[in-house]
Amino acid sequence: MLNKQPIGIFDSGYGGLTVFRSIADQLPGYDYIYLGDNARAPYGNRSFKTIHEYTWECVQLLFEMGCPLVILACNTASSKALRTIQQQDLKNEDPSKRVLGVIRPTAEVIGNYTQTKQIGVLGTKGTVQSESYLIEINNFFPDVKVHQQACPLWVPLIENGESNQPGADYFVKKYLDQVLAQSDQIDTILLACTHYPLLQEKISAYLPAHIKVVPQGDIVAKSLKDYLERHPEMEHKFTRGGTQQFFTTSDDTADFDHHASIFFGEQVRSKYIPLK
Template sequence: MTAMIAIFDSGYGGLTVLKPIMELLPEYDYLYLGDNARAPYGNHSKENIKKFSEEAVEYLFKQGATLIIFACNTASAVALRSIQEKYLKGKNEKDRKILGVLIPVAEEVVKVTKTKKVAIVGTKATINSKSYDEEIKKLDPSIKITSASCPLLVPFIEEGWHKKPEAISVLKKYLRSLKTHNPDTLILGCTHYPLMGKNFKRIMGKQTKVLSSGKIVAKSLKDYLARHPEIESKLSKKGKRKFLTTDDPDKFKKFTQKNFGMKIQATPIQLSREVCL
């Protein structure tokens, strides 16, 4: 079976990670899964986020993925650790790997901040988890962190409304309090947010560097594969790409072409629709 690199996200956001990865490492085979039908994950309970993430992981392993990247910040923050403990035990530990995005971004933040004032935006679940705060503080306890959840942005983006005045107006309100702290670095703690990246930069001003995870994770993955030849050597390198969505494949195809310039075919799949009450 083909050993693919899989990118998992709650919807379209992970494409902001997949694209720079494919540009930096074009030779590998990639499998993308967007759980658009249940986006955004950030508005769900921890139990459901873990359940959704487990379903995605099981599906991707069955499809031949051997290395899965949780592009979704919410899944990385809430579910990654427990899923790694569950699925990477015993004989599976050598053959399977599951990586997140938080640690590479935290490492980059510590490198680039000069004033040690950092702001984070993300979904409710990501912000409430304090996962970014913890990873950054491990590396540099002196960094001061402020954060804001932006629950309406992912729905705007998933519907393709992120360039509308209403979305930009909401974004301004979310960033208003963060600006008063004068951060020199802003983490876009959701893979969807780079699709509004220009507006984040314009609203925050030139004094604030806006970091998104795409290029950071791509470089981190390249370094990871170089350090782990036992994993890299097993990955298939035919340049194949496959896209899966739990929602409308035509909508997925159009969104991807319009916003990322990629002409693709998307295959509809169904993960369990049950939720924890």
């Protein structure tokens, strides 16, 4: 690894693989390392302090593996840890390194999807409570009204392989009904959790045909591509061997590989990386 400088992608578990899939498709040829903190997932209901501690520990692991830049492909980590990492931790660790999230690039464009200026944001409890999307979307689209809805049971359903089962329908409809009850003018639904694309077919089935469902993968990938074009001093650091490595903090790599392959869309072979 000492001769490689990959792009690092971090998530609390599997969800970030949907973002990684889009990044690998739009930016092929680079070396990549994905790290899932499955031993401590889910992050959604944890405190700001704990999420920052866990996220920063994993970011440092990716730095140690040679990554000059790490993408937090996790809305909860982006909402609760990114600001502290960018403003404090990196200054003490290495100011030349970069950590980016998924909330800002999404907020920069999501207002372009709506005609009614009314958006529903579906996320984990942690993401919703942080109000990060309310703040960021208002910065770029002050005329857009954001209606948030926490969907605390969606991630457990997905990670336990129940997303395609009939039992998932009840909870999909339940949370959609709750967000739509906030306004009958919502015409755009943002999937503000990287797990949720695995439920997208069910979500769309329970929504009126005129409501657009927007996942984040392609948005984040396009934003990263633009970032690298604007920052050649960073882009030139990355090696281009076309390798993809997967690591998990869970010692059950077989279980990780099984679930990760579903999220990533192709076979995954991971390695266990112990937490210090």
